[in-house]
Amino acid sequence: MKLTLKIWRQTNANDKGSFETYNLDNISTDMSFLEMLDVLNEQLVTEKKFPVSFEHDCREGICGACSMVINGQPHGPMKGTTTCQLHMRSFNDGDTIVIEPFRSRAFPVIRDLVVDRSAFDRIIQAGGYISVNTGQAQDGNAIPIEKDTALAAFDSATCIGCGACVAACPNASAMLFTSAKVSHLAKLPQGEVESTKRVLGMVNQMDQEGFGKCSNTGACEAECPKEISIENIALMNREYLKASISSDKMG
Amino acid sequence: MSWFTNFLLSSIGQKLIMSLTGLFLIVFLAVHLTGNLQLLYNDNGEAFNTYAYFMTSNLFIKITSIGLYTGILLHAIQGILIWRRNVAARGTGYKVKKASDASFSSRNMGWLGVIIAIFLALHLYQFWAKMHFGTMEMINYHGYDYAVKDLYSVVDHIYSNPVYVIIYVISMIVVGLHLWHGFQSAFQSLGLNHKKYTPLIKGLGMIYTIVVTLGFAIIPIYMYLN
Numbered sequence: 001m002k003l004t005l006k007i008w009r010q011t012n013a014n015d016k017g018s019f020e021t022y023n024l025d026n027i028s029t030d031m032s033f034l035e036m037l038d039v040l041n042e043q044l045v046t047e048k049k050f051p052v053s054f055e056h057d058c059r060e061g062i063c064g065a066c067s068m069v070i071n072g073q074p075h076g077p078m079k080g081t082t083t084c085q086l087h088m089r090s091f092n093d094g095d096t097i098v099i100e101p102f103r104s105r106a107f108p109v110i111r112d113l114v115v116d117r118s119a120f121d122r123i124i125q126a127g128g129y130i131s132v133n134t135g136q137a138q139d140g141n142a143i144p145i146e147k148d149t150a151l152a153a154f155d156s157a158t159c160i161g162c163g164a165c166v167a168a169c170p171n172a173s174a175m176l177f178t179s180a181k182v183s184h185l186a187k188l189p190q191g192e193v194e195s196t197k198r199v200l201g202m203v204n205q206m207d208q209e210g211f212g213k214c215s216n217t218g219a220c221e222a223e224c225p226k227e228i229s230i231e232n233i234a235l236m237n238r239e240y241l242k243a244s245i246s247s248d249k250m251g
Numbered sequence: 252m253s254w255f256t257n258f259l260l261s262s263i264g265q266k267l268i269m270s271l272t273g274l275f276l277i278v279f280l281a282v283h284l285t286g287n288l289q290l291l292y293n294d295n296g297e298a299f300n301t302y303a304y305f306m307t308s309n310l311f312i313k314i315t316s317i318g319l320y321t322g323i324l325l326h327a328i329q330g331i332l333i334w335r336r337n338v339a340a341r342g343t344g345y346k347v348k349k350a351s352d353a354s355f356s357s358r359n360m361g362w363l364g365v366i367i368a369i370f371l372a373l374h375l376y377q378f379w380a381k382m383h384f385g386t387m388e389m390i391n392y393h394g395y396d397y398a399v400k401d402l403y404s405v406v407d408h409i410y411s412n413p414v415y416v417i418i419y420v421i422s423m424i425v426v427g428l429h430l431w432h433g434f435q436s437a438f439q440s441l442g443l444n445h446k447k448y449t450p451l452i453k454g455l456g457m458i459y460t461i462v463v464t465l466g467f468a469i470i471p472i473y474m475y476l477n
């Protein structure tokens with residue numbers, strides 16, 4: 001298939017950046033979206049031009065690195081998948097595809113499509129630790145956990161920290177990510193011990209990073225590659241309210 | 252900062268204020284509509300005017316209305332602050348936007364709110380200010396030992412002007428759009444999201460929004476036609 005690509009090019013954080021147009025030919029529908037970009041980059045290198053920088057690692061939907069907005073959708077048009085799991089058969093011959101970096105003041109562009117998502121790492125760090133013994137792995141059944149609870153916690157835990165929720169949110173809010181991280185531990189007895197400290201720390205850090213505030217639009221859950229539900233946000237709201245009232249820290 | 256201000260200034264605390272003031276305004280709208288429907292009686296304004304007299308003289312209502320003024324101000328100021336922060340949080344915008352992930356209402360709460368605030372200023376100037384500070388004809392209805400202000404005639408006069416009727420109806424549509432998202436959103440902000448109850452809340456929100464929007468809009472149209 002033949003494609004026209006309009007891609008955001010920006011040499012560094014201070015560069016103003018602009019869209020460049022590229023034409024590609026002979027793209028197979030079996031290629032993944034990232035393979036299509038690989039073909040483009042080979043073409044650019046033979047033309048002695050700088051290849052397009054984009055992030056990728058696992059290429060199987062588990063690392064969350066492949067952040068980009070494709071025709072206005074983070075990770076492209078397929079529901080519940082990452083960019084690396086998107087295939088060219090989702091597009092038609094002759095299509096124009098606009099590719100932009102995730103846009104959020106808290107995710108500054110490093111180069112082209114690569115953004116700095118370390119704000120997420122700092123939110124996770126602010127959550128602190130959980131009290132479990134290290135060393136030998138525990139017996140799996142030492143702490144009995146009801147099946148439904150385990151599944152619910154697992155659903156929240158599938159968040160891969162990709163940042164698509166922030167990119168999709170009209171307010172660039174990080175509530176879905178933060179709430180998934182708060183919830184998957186809050187739902188389990190192992191995580192309950194520090195749950196007060198955790199939610200206060202993570203929400204506080206989230207606010208400091210400059211993300212927007214949640215308007216409950218639901219755009220995040222619609223675009224999340226792991227289909228994390230905004231029920232997690234409600235749970236975090238409850239946890240935060242409870243923690244603010246019950247914590248004995250005055251400041 | 253104390254834990255309390257910390258909480259109120261956090262994004263979740265701010266949303267809690269939006270939600271509680273929003274819900275308070277929702278209750279107010281229901282009460283306000285019930286009162287206003289008395290404008291539909293063909294009784295020379297007796298029901299409406301005596302009701303308006305009660306609403307401006309009863310101590311409990313007076314105290315509640317101070318809460319209402321504070322609530323609206325808090326909701327509007329907080330809403331505009333949140334909106335500004337949210338626009339700033341995006342920074343550079345997208346070239347291509349797929350809008351349908353989020354409903355029109357949910358994406359435009361700020362604009363809708365500002366239009367409501369402008370309407371509110373006009374609305375308060377036309378009726379509230381006139382009732383409290385202006386001069387009005389007094390009427391003594393049969394069976395009452397006191398005279399009441401004839402607010403009914405003021406309302407009737409204003410809505411004989413089609414421009415005001417149109418402004419009013421458009422404003423009600425804007426309120427409806429604000430609530431289409433706002434009603435259920437307020438519960439989510441409070442942390443109330445439940446497999447069993449959330450669909451009920453959403454349904455109730457839609458019914459409330461339609462009934463209230465239509466209910467208010469009918470009044471000036473009816474008065475204009477009569």
Ligand code: HEM
Nearest residue numbers: 215269270273276327330360361364365368433436437440
């Ligand atoms: C008739 C009067 C009004 C009612 C009944 C009302 C109701 C509501 C409700 C229920 C919410 C949802 C709260 C939440 O998501 O937690 C809301 C949100 C909002 N309101 Fe209003 N509102 C009114 C007037 C206004 C005015 C005058 C403004 C501003 C000038 C305003 C600005 C906003 C904004 C910006 C939001 C969204 C906040 C967010 O991002 O979540 N509203 N409103």
Ligand code: SF4
Nearest residue numbers: 159160162163165224
């Ligand atoms: S909640 Fe979903 S969209 Fe957000 S970071 Fe996690 S996996 Fe990505």
Ligand code: FES
Nearest residue numbers: 059063064066084
């Ligand atoms: S490259 Fe790992 S999720 Fe896409």
